[in-house]
Amino acid sequence: MAAKEDKHIIKQIKNGDVAAYSVLIERYRHMVFTLALQLLKNEADAEEVAQDAFLKAYRALDKFEGRSSFSTWIYKITYFQAISKLRKSKKKEVGYDEDFNGYEKSQFTEDLGTDLLEAQDRSRFLKIALGKIKGEEATVLTLFYFEDLKTEEIAEITGMSVSNVKVRLHRGRQNLLKELKVALKKEAASLL
């Protein structure tokens, strides 16, 4: 439904109603910013990349043929814009060498799924953990679980092969759970 609306808006823009572009910006700004932030780990850079991505998308709107949805297209532009920025700034990604011990991993996974944690805490821990794992893994996980995209669509956005996306999904899951556990442990230690 949203994809259909997007195509209608794009048609309007192509016909000269440029102001309609603000609807698309409003609709995708947060997700575009989130993807950029996951890769760059810096809010100012992410905002800059998000702005550039929207501008780049506008400039290339005539080339947009509507084979894929606008969301897939803008995420793709954002992804490559962020990767390009990352290469320029040569920032090192945050490592994750914390110990992974304590209570059993399977037990931890079960606890996450239950209501043992408050909704607010779960949201906070998820944000922290996503910030700690590799940007590409965080992006793939977000697109797969939050945006509900297929692995083929994620492959189109990121330029990876489908099997590579699946590998990153698997690694991302493992690393996310690991980081969630570390965050939870730190929180517990600070409370004790």
Added chain:
Amino acid sequence: MKKNKHKTEDQVIRELFQNSFQPGQIKSEDFNRNIMDQVMSEWVSQSNYYQPLVDKKNRWWILPGIAVLFIVGYLFDLTRIGSASKEAMLLSNMASALQSLYSWIEPIHIIILGASAAIGLLLALDRFFQKLSNI
């Protein structure tokens, strides 16, 4: 066993994302305005933002189309004229009638003339707006 574990992890993370994930919020209040300002300035500076209604390919179809319309209309009215006794005179004097502009236009059906004029007007207006947008 391992498959079940992956399935549980997948399910837990899916639920976690669906229930607890919140996209990052852009703090800058001018985010939309900044983009739209640039978009608008680019749009205004574009030399050719008027999209012609009639593209070059269609233009070459229109001219023969008008010619066909004239011929069809002419022939149509000619058959009607031929059946009426009063206009039979006109038919017999076709050679002389064609010599003057008035007698050439008269047998052509008014709808054909109207359609031709409308198409001509459309082409002219299209060209006019295109030129206007490039000033």
